[in-house]
Amino acid sequence: MRRPHPVRRMVPLVGIVATVLLLIFAFVLGLVSFGKMRQVVTEEFNGQQLVLAQNLAALIQQDLDFLRRELAVLNLSPSLQGGASPALVNRLKVTLASIQEGELLEIRSVSPSGREAVVLDGSGVARIEPGPFNDDPCFLWALVAANRGRILVDDSPRSLRERYGGRPLLTMATPHYRAATAGVGSRRQDEFSGVLLFVLDASAIASRFTDHARSGSTGYAWVLDERGTFLAHPMSSFVGKNAFEVRPRLNPAIGFEGINAIMRDRMLTGQEGTGSYTSGWHRQAVGPIHKLIGFCPVHVDPERPGRRWSVAVVAPVSEVHGLVASLFMRQFFMQAAIVLAILAGGISLFRMERRWTRLKKQREREVNLSSRLASLGMLSAGVAHEINNPIAIILGFTDVLLETAPPGSQAHEHLKIIERQALACKTIVENLGRFARIPEQRDETADLNEEVRRVLAMVQSTLLTEKIECRADLQDGLPRAMGDPQGLQQVLLNLITNARGAMKARGGTLTVRTYRVDDRVAVAVRDTGHGIRRQDLGRIFDPFFTTKAPGEGTGLGLSISHGIVEKTGGRITVESQHEDDVGAARSGATFTVLLPVVGDGS
The missing domain is CATH 3.30.565.10 (Histidine kinase-like ATPase, C-terminal domain)
Structure with a gap:
């Protein structure tokens, strides 16, 4: 029996060693690229947080614009011309019903003297509230003729904030003018007839969209006003508190320089962007937690650039790094499986080498046989075509001669022999045709x-x-x-x-x-x-x-x-x-x- 060549016996061992070295190289290369991959994925994730913050800011902006339009439409109502009347109260109730529940706390119609105001609260109850209101900043602003047709967005007075438990409030105000009746031959200007105000819950407006926002599996959103006060936050105890003060009180052991710098230098100045900082908690998790943040401004009053909020979306970096690590391990195991499969396939190919050789030779014989059969089929088709015509002529003339030869005569017998042999040739030709013809598939x-x-x-x-x-x-x-x-x-x-x-x-x-x-x-x-x-x-x-x-x-x-x-x-x-x-x-x-x-x- 012939022994395998020594080099051939070494092939499996060399393949195993090469596979192990390839796995080690793939693992080292994966570790080198892991850091870069984590950085790229982290930047991409934070970019998605910025997009989410932009969408939330746009929704809040649309809600504020809607409130401004409702105030402007209400200011055009003829019901405001008659002072404190049932028609005025009914019109205020219509406006209240059209606004999201919880956002509008009061609608106020202050008289032109500032001594009293018709007030409709959020539950639809109307009352006459005595003043004076003529020292209120919104009333003083409305007295300026240049502000006719404009809307002021400002903080509510302290008395209103205390009435509603100290929550962050927002006031939208616009002056109201009554059309004056012109005398004969004279023209008179419209008369100032008071101030129309919306008292809004700033926290309700901000949290309406941010409460259900999610970044990743545990990320959330919060909102600051221009002074750094939380308007919305998953921790309800933070709402209405200054962000620079409330965090250190909750966890004095953590330094919040990173997030404070982001808020002070970027968020409160109306910028949008991304960043990272260290916090002392995240939902139920407590301790130093590195977070990613994306933030975008909301322009509360288009005429006063300083009046702005800022929406932030945050999530822990561990979510991104955990995802990258799992992807890296999954990729490594997939590569290892591929390499092992290649090794197993190589060994199988090596062991089946001789069998492949035998199959190759067998296939060559089959191809040669098929080629010969194809050539024979073509030859048969040609022979059948060429012979069929002479046989048809022979049979035709035989039939003619049989009609003239008397039955039983020697000539008749000879013609019968010719006919039988010609028919035998015809059968052979038909068999050749069937052999050469490609069989048709059965109908399905x-x-x-x-x-x-x-x-x-x-x-x-x-x-x-x-x-x-x-x-x-x-x-x-x-x-x-x-x-x-x-x-x-x-x-x-x-x-x-x-x-x-x-x-x-x-x-x-x-x-x-x-x-x-x-x-x-x-x-x-x-x-x-x-x-x-x-x-x-x-x-x-x-x-x-x-x-x-x-x-x-x-x-x-x-x-x-x-x-x-x-x-x-x-x-x-x-x-x-x-x-x-x-x-x-x-x-x-x-x-x-x-x-x-x-x-x-x-």
Whole structure:
């Protein structure tokens, strides 16, 4: 018996050593890139926190703008002309009902002298409150004629804050003017008739959107006003307290220089951005915790740039680092599994080397045999064609001579022998033809609804990840259709793949519908993608024609699908509306496959 070469015996050992070295190298390389990966992911995460802070700031800004519009609309109401009247109270109640519950604490209509005010509280109860109010900053501001039509956003008086438990309040004020009645031949200016005010709960406005905000699994949001007072915070004891003072009182052992610098130098100056700092807690966790922060300003009063809030979104760095570590370990184990699989495959290939050699030789013999059979088949077809014509002539003349030769005569017997031998030649020629002819496949049938369900089950998860809604409208009781089930699945997969590509950029809806049309069954695949241009509709079934970017398609899918459908005796049609012609909302394409129905005798 022949022994293996010594070098060949060393191959498995060398492969194992190389694999171990490759694993060590991959691990070291992973450790080197771990720090960079953690930095990139941390920056990306903090950038997402900034986007969340911007969205929250925009929502708060929209709420404040809505309140300003409501105040301006109320100021135009004729009900304000008659002083303290039932019409005025009813109009104030209408405004109160249109504003988010809890945000509007009071609506005040101060008389032009400032001696009294009609007050409607948040529960809808009206009262007359005596003044004086003419020394209130909002009233003094409203007396200035240049402020007509403007809205002032300012802090509420201390008396109001004490009435509502010291919570942060905000006042929106606008002067009201009554149209004066002009005498004959004279023109008079409109008269100042008082001040209209909204007393707002600043904390309710800020926390309406931030209470449910989440960054990662445990991150949250909080809001500061321009003096550093918390307007919203997950810890309710912080609301209404100064952020620079309340944190050290809760945990004096922690230095808050980092977050104090961010608040003082960036947040309170109206900047937006990201950063990091060390805190003494995070929800139920206590101790030094490194956090990431993204922040964005809210302009409370567009006419006074100094009146601003700042929305912050924070989350512990440990969430990001834990995620990166888990991804790193998962990647390392995947690499190790791949390397081990390669090693196992290499060993298997080495052990099967001889077997592959034998299979290769066997395959060569089969190829040579197939080539000879193919050549013989071509030769048989040619011989059959060339011999068939002379035999037909021989049989024809034999029949003519048999009619003239008397039965039982020697000539008649000789002609019968010729006929029998010619028929034997004809049989040999027919056998040669059958040998040379390629056998045709047997007819197959398919359940159209069942094939649609199988294909949709295969692509359902992919459609979900690409934000494509799939709708199936399958008519019950459809008869079986002519066609190979596997070929029909290939057609459906090609059509759905093209639909996915058309909706990949913005998602959409994929609708697959089956129905019967006379003696055919049909399946229609419709998408809401960008559609097919009109000039391309006549070429989409041509081989190698594609509208996709280079490298994204071969242009064979629709051509192959067309061939499969045509082979069954069916046909495939297309209707399309391109987004350049009808707009993105109405664009899309519909491919319809029509297949013949299996007859009752099939």
